Amino acid sequence: MPTEIRARDIMVTRVITARPNQTVLEAAKLMRDEDVGSVIVCEGTRPIGIATREDIVSKVVALDKDPKKVLIKDIMNTPLVTCSADEDVINIARTMSKYGYERIPVVDFGKLVGIVSVREIAKVSSEAVEILRERFSITTEGAIEEINSGYCELCGNYSEILHYVNDRWVCDNCKDEAEEI
C-alpha cells in the first residue's frame, strides 16, 4: 500500500558533495564543518557514490590507515543506489532494507536534489518502520543500527557479518564465489 508520502516531502535538500579524488581527511573535515553524516561523491554533476562517517571509521580508522592518503573513491559505496523525488517512502524503505543503506540520495532528471535517511522515513510511516526492521534495529529513542548478522545464503553458516553480493546475503568466505555467480 503506497503511503502517498514521497521522497520530495521528507528529503533533506542540503546535500554535501565531495570529489572522488579528495582525501578521507578532507571529507571528514567537511562532514564535521557541515555537521552531516555522509557526503555524496560526484564526478562533475553526476553522483557516483556515497561515503559515510561509518565508512571512515570502519575502512580507515579501525584499519589504522592514513586519512591523509586514502582517497574518498577507495572507501565510497558504489554503485550508488538512488531514488526519484516521486518515489513512495514504502519503496524507499524496501530499498534501504535490501541494501542495508541508511541514506539514499534523491535524483531528479539526473540531478542530485536531496537525500532521505532511515530516520526521516521512520518518522512518517509505521508501515515503513516494519519494513526497515528487517534490516535495521530501531529503538524507541530513534537510534538506528544496521543488522548484519544472519545465515549465509550460499554455505548456510551463521555469520556475524553478511555482505550483499549479486542479490544474496553471504558470509566473508563465500563473498568471492558470490561475485562470480
Ligand SMILES: [Zn+2]
Ligand atoms: Zn557462506
